[in-house]
Amino acid sequence: MSTKPPKIVPPRPVQADEIAPDGTVVLERRTQKTRPPKLYQVVMLNDDYTPMEFVVIVIQEYFGKDLETATQIMLKIHLDGRGVCGVYTRDVAATKVSQVLEAANKAGHPLQCISEPVES
Ligand code: TYC
Numbered sequence: 001m002s003t004k005p006p007k008i009v010p011p012r013p014v015q016a017d018e019i020a021p022d023g024t025v026v027l028e029r030r031t032q033k034t035r036p037p038k039l040y041q042v043v044m045l046n047d048d049y050t051p052m053e054f055v056v057i058v059i060q061e062y063f064g065k066d067l068e069t070a071t072q073i074m075l076k077i078h079l080d081g082r083g084v085c086g087v088y089t090r091d092v093a094a095t096k097v098s099q100v101l102e103a104a105n106k107a108g109h110p111l112q113c114i115s116e117p118v119e120s
Pocket of ligand 1: 044045046047048049050052055074077078111112
């Protein structure tokens with residue numbers, strides 16, 4: 001049976017400022033290889049028909065808010081026309097939007113929500 005020869009990975013060149021006065025070399029990766037994921041906010045929109053109580057329940061259920069916080073968010077949406085219910089990675093935000101729209105449809109309410117990138 002033949003064994004594969006070990007793969008030889010050549011070291012990258014060491015820069016002068018990586019050599020300590022005692023001659024030791026500290027190799028650090030300098031360039032960041034991964035970036036934190038882009039974040040998306042789930043924004044709920046006001047309408048004239050969805051009951052306030054339903055919106056509060058949805059915000060508690062799908063966005064993990066307590067009754068008081070959910071009520072504040074609902075009132076903000078009612079007064080300003082829109083409000084942020086939570087901030088997530090793209091796929092999680094899309095799932096939240098689907099869940100809210102399905103719950104609203106099932107209950108026969110026109111509640112709408114969207115996801116949009118967070119401005120950074
Ligand atoms: N404006 C609605 C009403 O007066 C309440 C409401 C709040 C609806 C927030 C949607 O996202 C919403 N019944």
